[in-house]
Amino acid sequence: xxxxxxxxxxxxxxxxxxxxxxxxxxxxxxxxxxxxxxxxxxxxxxxxxxxxxxxxxxxxxxxxxxxxxxxxxxxxxxxxxxxxxxxxxxxxxxxxxxxx
Amino acid sequence: xxxxxxxxxxxxxxxxxxxxxxxxxxxxxxxxxxxxxxxxxxxxxxxxxxxxxxxxxxxxxxxxxxxxxxxxxxxxxxxxxxxxxxxxxxxxxxxxxxxxxxxxxxxxxxxxxxxxxxxxxxxxxxxxxxxxxxxxxxxxxxxxxxxxxxxxxxxxxxxxxxxxxxxxxxxxxxxxxxxxxxxxxxxxxxxxxxxxxxxxxxxxxxxxxxxxxxxxxxxxxxxxxxxxxxxxxxxxxxxxxxxxxxxxxxxxxxxxxxxxxxxxxxxxxxxxxxxxxxxxxxxxxxxxxxxxxxxxxxxxxxxxxxxxxxxxxxxxxxxxxxxxxxxxxxxxxxxxxxxxxxxxxxxxxxxxxxxxxxxxxxxxxxxxxxxxxxxxxxxxxxxxxxxxxxxxxxxxxxxxxxxxxxxxxxxxxxxxxxxxxxxxxxxxxxxxxxxxxxxxxxxxxxxxxxxxxxxxxxxxxxxxxxxxxxxxxxxxxxxxxxxxxx
Numbered sequence: 147x148x149x150x151x152x153x154x155x156x157x158x159x160x161x162x163x164x165x166x167x168x169x170x171x172x173x174x175x176x177x178x179x180x181x182x183x184x185x186x187x188x189x190x191x192x193x194x195x196x197x198x199x200x201x202x203x204x205x206x207x208x209x210x211x212x213x214x215x216x217x218x219x220x221x222x223x224x225x226x227x228x229x230x231x232x233x234x235x236x237x238x239x240x241x242x243x244x245x246x
Numbered sequence: 247x248x249x250x251x252x253x254x255x256x257x258x259x260x261x262x263x264x265x266x267x268x269x270x271x272x273x274x275x276x277x278x279x280x281x282x283x284x285x286x287x288x289x290x291x292x293x294x295x296x297x298x299x300x301x302x303x304x305x306x307x308x309x310x311x312x313x314x315x316x317x318x319x320x321x322x323x324x325x326x327x328x329x330x331x332x333x334x335x336x337x338x339x340x341x342x343x344x345x346x347x348x349x350x351x352x353x354x355x356x357x358x359x360x361x362x363x364x365x366x367x368x369x370x371x372x373x374x375x376x377x378x379x380x381x382x383x384x385x386x387x388x389x390x391x392x393x394x395x396x397x398x399x400x401x402x403x404x405x406x407x408x409x410x411x412x413x414x415x416x417x418x419x420x421x422x423x424x425x426x427x428x429x430x431x432x433x434x435x436x437x438x439x440x441x442x443x444x445x446x447x448x449x450x451x452x453x454x455x456x457x458x459x460x461x462x463x464x465x466x467x468x469x470x471x472x473x474x475x476x477x478x479x480x481x482x483x484x485x486x487x488x489x490x491x492x493x494x495x496x497x498x499x500x501x502x503x504x505x506x507x508x509x510x511x512x513x514x515x516x517x518x519x520x521x522x523x524x525x526x527x528x529x530x531x532x533x534x535x536x537x538x539x540x541x542x543x544x545x546x547x548x549x550x551x552x553x554x555x556x557x558x559x560x561x562x563x564x565x566x567x568x569x570x571x572x573x574x575x576x577x578x579x580x581x582x583x584x585x586x587x588x589x590x591x592x593x594x595x596x597x598x599x600x601x602x603x604x605x606x607x608x609x610x611x612x613x614x615x616x617x618x619x620x621x622x623x624x625x626x627x628x629x630x631x632x633x634x635x636x637x638x639x640x641x642x643x644x645x646x647x648x649x650x651x652x653x654x655x656x657x658x659x660x661x662x663x664x665x666x667x668x669x670x671x672x673x674x675x676x677x678x679x680x681x682x683x684x685x686x687x688x689x690x691x692x693x694x695x696x697x698x699x700x701x702x703x704x705x706x707x708x709x710x711x712x713x714x715x716x717x718x719x720x721x722x723x724x725x726x727x728x729x730x731x732x
Contacts, residue, residue, distance in 0.1 A: 150390055153500055153508070160496070160509045163266055164516030171273045173528075173611050173636060176521065176618035181335050182272045182282055183517050184488050186265050188289060188338075189510040190345045190495045191312070192258075192296045193502050197352040198311070199302030203359070206352055207304060211311050213348030218315025220342035221293075225286050226323030227334050232272070232279045234625040 181228040188221030250300055257295030258506035264288030265510045269517065275631075292506055328626050329583045332616050333416035336484045339491055340409025343402045346494035347461070350399025353501050354447065354457050357387055361452065389448065391501045396444045398497025400464045405490040407468030412484050415472075424473040430538060436467045471537070478657065479536045481616040482525045486533070489518025528611035531674070559710035561719065564651075564686050565726035571648035573604045575640065577677055578624065580614050581654025581690070585716030588627035591653060594724045595629075607633055608640040608650075610658035610677050637677055644681040652679060652703075653688040654716050660701045671699060685709040688719045 171179055194217040198210025268285030271277040293312070297305070319338065326334050387395065414420040426432075440463035446456050475483055492514030499507025526533050568574050576595060582588060595605045607629060613620035624634060635643075644650065652659055655677075662669045663676045679685050680703055687704060689711060703709055712719055 156505065156508050157496065157512050160512030161516040164269075164492075164513035164518075165520055167266070167269050167273055167513070168517040168520045168524075172275065174618045174621040174631065174634075175273060175275060175278060176524065177331065177614075177616045177622055178278060178618065179269075179272055180485055180488055180518070180521055180616065181331070182269060182285065183492070183514045183521070184335050184339050184342070185282070185289070186269060186285055186510050187342050187488075187492045187495045187514045189261070189265070189292060189507050190342050190349070190491075190498070191289075192292050193349045193495070193498050193504060193507050194345045195293070195296045195308050195312070196299070196302075196502055196504065197349045198304050198308050199296075199299065200356070201304065201352060203355075206355060207307065209348055209352045209355070210304070211307055213345045213352065214308055214311035215315040216341040216348065217345035218312045219319040220338050220345060221289055221319075222316040223319035223323045223334065223338035223341070225282065225289070226320055227326070227331060227338070228272075228282045229279075229286075230323070231328075231331065231622050232282055234622065 178228055178231045181224060181231060185221065185224030185228050188217065188224050191217030191221045193217070250298065254295045254299055255505075257291050258504065261288040261292035261295075262506045262509040264291070266513060269513065328623055329580075329586075330417070331622065332481060332484060332614075332619065333413045335616075336409045336412040336416065336480075336487070339484065339488050340406050340413065343405030343409060343487065343491040343494060346402030346491060346498050347399050347406055347464070348402075349498045349502070350395050350402060350494075351457065351461060353387065353395050353498075354399070354452065355454065357392070358452055358454060358457070360386060387501065392452075393448050394497040395501040396447050396460075398494040398501070399461070400440060400444055401490050402494030402498070403461055403464035404468035404471065405487045405494060407465040408472040408490075409468075409484065409487045411469055411472035412480050412487070416480055429470075429474055433467065433470045436463060436470055440464045440467050475536070479531075481612070481619075482522060482531075482533070482536050484616070485518060485522040485525055486537075489515050489522055492516075492518050525612070525616070528675075554705040554707075556704050556711045557709065559686060559712050561712060561714075561722035562726045562729075564710070564712050565723050565730065567684060567686070568598060568603065568649050568651065568723075569601055569727055569730055571603055573606075573643075573647045573649075574598060575606050575608045575635075575644065575647045575650045575679070575682065577608045577610075577650060577652045577655050577659060577679060578613065578620060579653065579655025579658065580620075581656070582688075582716045582720075583614060583620070583623045583654065585654065585718075587653065587716035587720045588623050588629075590717060590720035590724060592624070592627045592629050594720055594727065595633075597724065597727045605633065606635050606640060606643075608635050608637070608677055608679075610637050610655070611675075613655065613658055637675065641678045644678045647682040649684045649686060650679040650682040651686050651688070653720065656689075656701055657699060659703055660699065661706075662700070662702045665702070669699060679703065680706055680708075683708065686712055688712045688714065688716055690715060 194213035198214050201207045201210040264284050265288050268281045271281030443456055443460035443463060447460060492511045496508050496511030496515055499511055526536060598605050609620050621634060657671055659677050659679045661680050663671045663674045666672060685708055687709060704711060
């Protein structure tokens with residue numbers, strides 16, 4: 147278990163990180179970014195796996211199973227639609243995926 | 247095997263790092279594609295590491311559920327049309343919220359069992375359950391963990407049922423809005439009851455019936471909260487639920503002692519909140535107004551009477567008008583995308599460009615169903631993004647524009663947003679197309695648009711209406727334009 151104040155620091159720093167990442171995003175990327183952040187909280191799959199892995203009662207196992215199903219859907223679906231959207235962004239004139 | 251937990255922790259650390267770097271890359275058009283791949287690698291690492299956790303049971307079941315969930319979502323995500331993207335995001339987001347609520351429920355029920363086992367010190371203890379608790383490292387959840395777990399479950403459940411309603415609405419499975427008298431009071435009451443049950447769970451009334459009631463009330467609140475919200479506002483709501491799910495994941499991450507979940511969830515929670523505010527701002531409305539304003543309910547009552555009539559034009563005249571214009575601006579809306587007309591429209595624009603006409607695409611921040619959605623749809627049709635102009639850049643150019651072609655857009659070009667204080671969209675920034683010399687509006691019929699609001703632009707002296715389905719109208723324009731040269 148994480149110590150209370152350490153957790154508080156993690157919460158705070160992560161919140162600032164999220165805020166900073168989004169702060170200067172052009173409008174054209176709002177939809178892909180919403181989809182991308184939707185994918186990132188698919189990490190809930192890991193928690194669902196742990197919950198199912200620790201379940202001992204039939205009810206707990208059933209609940210965990212559904213949670214893993216939903217979490218896997220969140221992660222995989224979020225990835226696919228984000229990737230499909232970003233695939234179509236071509237820089238004007240240049241090759242896709244050009245690096246500066 | 248003492249190195250194994252350390253390795254798993256290192257994997258979680260790597261995953262958190264990749265999520266943050268991936269999101270950072272996604273915030274610039276040049277690096278965006280790589281960003282999702284980085285985040286994807288992070289997810290893969292985290293999931294594989296979790297399989298390797300030492301004290302895991304039901305590994306077969308976990309694998310089965312992961313495979314089924316991934317396969318179903320992958321399949322649906324691959325084949326869904328780009329226009330349906332917003333509701334798919336809502337659906338996947340709801341699943342994440344549901345998973346977070348599920349984790350919360352599992353932890354609460356497990357806590358009940360642990361309490362039941364721990365209290366009677368003389369009764370025959372089941373040794374295997376004690377052993378399990380020992381490896382689970384928490385015999386009892388601390389009050390803080392219990393509180394955050396309950397809060398995360400509440401938020402996750404609201405996000406789950408709310409996102410499913412949003413999905414159903416955008417998919418067209420559900421009537422646009424569902425309103426009844428005293429709705430706000432009922433909603434508030436349901437929320438208060440849900441919170442009350444949550445407080446009971448934390449303050450020593452941790453029993454299965456209270457847990458069940460808590461979840462029913464939370465799910466019900468998500469449902470009731472989303473039902474009265476109109477389709478036009480749905481993107482803001484989806485973005486809000488996206489942030490909700492992030493927070494729920496972070497809180498459940500604390501309960502499980504999983505730092506990767508805390509960091510990823512919190513980053514999304516903060517980013518999603520900011521994104522929601524940006525969207526609401528683009529529509530010139532506060533978040534409270536979106537959630538509790540019952541959008542569109544006032545329309546029709548004291549609305550201004552519009553003088554004049556809609557004046558039709560046929561495709562041949564419209565094509566000629568644009569062919570001999572110097573500057574043409576195309577304003578695409580969601581109606582164009584629904585009609586799958588973006589390819590035809592781009593074909594038409596290319597023909598105009600070949601004739602030497604300067605063509606621009608003007609995009610309102612909330613064109614489509616989400617900010618940036620229209621850019622995605624135009625990108626899909628192959629429109630290079632240097633022809634696409636944002637509202638602030640193109641508005642000063644409209645007075646110098648000869649013809650504006652409005653196709654499938656309605657509210658974002660409605661001048662009543664500036665002139666009629668009783669209009670529900672009053673104050674929303676719009677594309678100033680009425681300032682152009684001529685406006686041609688492609689529209690299916692004479693009715694009002696998505697939000698059900700009358701549009702003064704359609705009655706203006708310099709506006710002509712080209713009635714028809716977006717796809718058919720764009721096709722006609724293309725063939726009329728080709729006929730000019732033949």
